[in-house]
Amino acid sequence: MIPIYDENRPSKRPYINYMLIIINVIVFFFFFTQGFRTFKALIMEYGAIPALILSGRRLETLFTSMFIHADILHLLGNMLYLWIFGDNIEDVLGHVKYLIFYLVGGLFADLAHIASTLLSFYTSPVYYVIADLWTPAVGASGAISAVLGAYMLLYPNARIRTVVFYIFITIISVPAYYYLGFWFIYQLLMGVISLSGITSGVAFWAHIGGFVFGLMMVKAFNIKPKRKVIAKEEKAYRPVRPIVAPWVRAPLVDVHVEPERVIVMAYMPGVEESDVRLSVSEWEVIIAAERGDIRFYKHLVLPVPVIPRVVDLTYRNGVLSFVLYRLI
Template identity: 45%
Template sequence: MFPIRDHNPSGRTPFITYLLIAANVLIFLSYWDLLNYPRDLMIFYDHYALIPARPSLGSYLTSMFLHGGILHLLGNMLFLWIFGDNLEDEMGHGGFALFYLASGVAAGLVHVMLSPGSTVPTVGASGAIAGVMGGYLLLFPRARVDVLLIIIILIRVISVPAWAMLLLWFGLQLLGAAGSDPDTGGVAYSAHAGGFVVGAVFALPVWLKRGGPAFWNRTHGAPPHPVARYDRSSIPRVRRKRGHIPPVHRRK
């Protein structure tokens, strides 16, 4: 299940969100070629990635702008694109920049505390973006989010409330953290879960400034402005064709 857009337009141009996306893409492109040279890539990560067994102060920040591959980058930027503009709208440009960086650093701290002996380099903006998602849940729990739902051969775009999509995502991170080994690499679930919780906490002042529970009562958890209307989104089912399928050779 992948979010593709929300129905929550921002009231101002999200310059910081655009700047963060551009920075992540440009930094990734700057070391793109190292992906073909694992030894050189690990030397690069040794300097700039967050390594829980020996974290450095700077690595909490630099690791937030590194990614392990193109899909890793694109997935993170998609989530930032969907949810970042609305928090920037509520917090202001400077406030959102501080919120984003603080969420990413806090997510890194949670990961280090829960994986203190791991020597696996940790990279990615997902801890900070998880903070954005936690803040979004607090401010707009009933905003509508269109998600691409894929179940075997059934492919559909459906609209769900933000709380359902975000809490499901958070639950999957908790399950992943409980079943993962930090010494074997993979997804840093603890950073995701920690960033999500921290983001909700960091967004509390904005929520309280808007009225806290009164803000929810006034808006019913939906965006406090007219929602975006889109044409019906539907991807047709792809049915398996009957008949003989000739064999093919697949490159390993």
């Protein structure tokens, strides 16, 4: 299964998540363009080598290794997961706390990988362990696993659009707890197998450690998901129930799409601003108003996704106008 996107849009732009993705891409292509030998040498220099870490040397590689990838598929896979799941965690934590969470989660994941290498002394042939001790660990997957752990607790029921390869290629929507729970069980299974000395080149215990770190941080600090507020800047609107009556009119509605926002205007003469009820989701707007025998109701599908927060609402001369900022 390969995730495509989650049906859980953040309320603000995830600038730190963008920055992390850009840095990872730039570092990879900078290393890649240096030639094969130099590329391998740079991985050895900036990757986290357990034997050196345990001897107290090159501790900075616990962080530099998070921004290095072994090949293009390694990079694309990690960045896909970071793109899908990272924005919501940044939305909850805020920009600075998210960056700290990401880096510390990656550090915890590296330490879990090193600990699993030491544990292998008791479970696998010595020559496998020695090879692992001198193999550099690289990649953002440990830090991203921390993001996944936090996401599963914060948004267990968020829907994940997923490509499934089974006879035919199809796209399904599954809840996050199912997708990420299955992912974690797979990491655990492969992690246990790796302790026997059967290697695959994947640091499964880094994934496990990062995921557990994300779970622990959410629980330890009692982090709560950000509620999706449907409101004007100062006041909330009542939930909208469909108005069903012979005299209900559909208002004339005009939608203007701009690079960063969507302006909605509806002609509803004869009511007051206090009579207006709005309900906004990522792709839909419901506009309703009722005053005496005058009733309006309109279910509008938007041409682009928006942040479900109404701003700059006005009602003048029978024209309702408000702004919705676009999701980027």
